[in-house]
Amino acid sequence: MKNEIKIFLTALMFYTRIPVGHIQGWSEKMLNKSTRYFPIIGWIVGGVGHWFFQCSE
Incomplete structure (x- = not known):
């Protein structure tokens, strides 16, 4: 389960500009798995x- 959270945070880090901190054990293999x-x-x-654009109207 902990490994899946790392993979999810890798996807979040790659797809957005949200800082997720330093991920221990990061690798290109983990980035490939994060595509799911x-x-x-x-x-x-x-x-x-x-939500942001609906609230700003």
């Missing part, structure tokens, strides 16, 4: 963007 979380990160970023 890209759709989830996209939904999060899209949802936050939608």
Whole structure:
């Protein structure tokens, strides 16, 4: 479970500008595995963007 959280944070770090801190044991292999979380990160970023623009009207 802890490894999956590291992979998720790697996807978050790669796809956004959100600082997630230093990830121990980072590798290109972990970045390849993080592609499974890209759709989830996209939904999060899209949802936050939608919420922001709805609140600003």
